[in-house]
Amino acid sequence: MSRRLPDFPWDTLAAAKATAQAYPGGFIDLSVGTPVDPTPQVVRDALAAASDAHGYPQVWGTPDLREAISAWFARRRNAHGVDPDGVLPVVGSKEFVAWLPTILGLGPDDAVGFPEAAYPTYDVGARIAGARPVPAASTVQFGPSAPKLLWLNTPGNPTGQVLGVEHLAKVVRWARERGVIVASDECYSELDWREGVDDLTTPSILDDRVCAGDHTGLLSVYSLSKQSNMAGYRAAFVAGDRDLVQQLLAFRKHAGMIVPWPVQRALLAAVQDDAHVAEQKERYRRRRAMLKAALNESGWRTDYSDAGLYLWATKGQPCRATVDELAAKGILAAPGDFYGAAGAEHVRIALTASDEQITSAAQRLTSG
16 A cells, blocks of 8 residues: 555655754744644633543534534535535545545546645545546546546645636536536635635635535535644534435444544534634734735745635745755745646745744845
């Protein structure tokens, strides 16, 4: 099995990290999008209240949790027809991405499509299943041989690109004509920085305007790690096609893939409370504005980066050279080649550092 998998990309950053850590002014890690702000009190209280978890939890999640997630889709994602029976909590979205091709029974004769610049786990999930990973910039690249599973990622990681309603609707039509399952990873959707959308999320594959309420062949994957600072909880969920979700549920029952009961209660509290999400979004808005201004002042170009926790930036040179230049300033960023050949001249710069560190990073970027 391990022979199917690529080398773990972060291991290649060891030298740059050592350089950055030796910087006299202190090390600033902007390479990994792990939240640094406190988990909201409403979530922590729910976790504590459920800490007497002596029995096994339900793999499917309790009805009130699934109903709350359905209501969240209606309230925040313009998806009003999500059936609570088509909702399933999962142990973090990365686990789900990695195992979905296997759970669907894909193998050597099947292709798994995903974005050309993409989080590595889409590729890894295909390899674990023994299927063929196919990065593509558009559905045209698949030609007459469509994949069995197509991953979308909107807002994209690493690029921050947002796929609009018309684009998503076109993909849905294309997929249904060919019997392709579409899974859309949407975990950054609450962090939309585009003008005029302050209180809206990015469009979902389940958005009424995209699929007219018909969720056949569609799955939306969502994580609370980013919007609610719950990365350590491993709290996520999938929703969409009821029949597909039931297939996933049956597999996960046998495999013991269960979200712990206290985490299910914390997840319920988080999806019912929009105030803490708005507060966290404002923190990231300030940090993003400061870093983006510093990059612009220093002659960088920022592409896409319309939503999410990253700036997809370039100096027009090989990404590893840029990583080394940043490391010399005590800043560690993720090289774009982590995410495929399309990122050869970009770096991904995360917003997930304290206000003090972001201020310091901006000063270092503009100091020459």
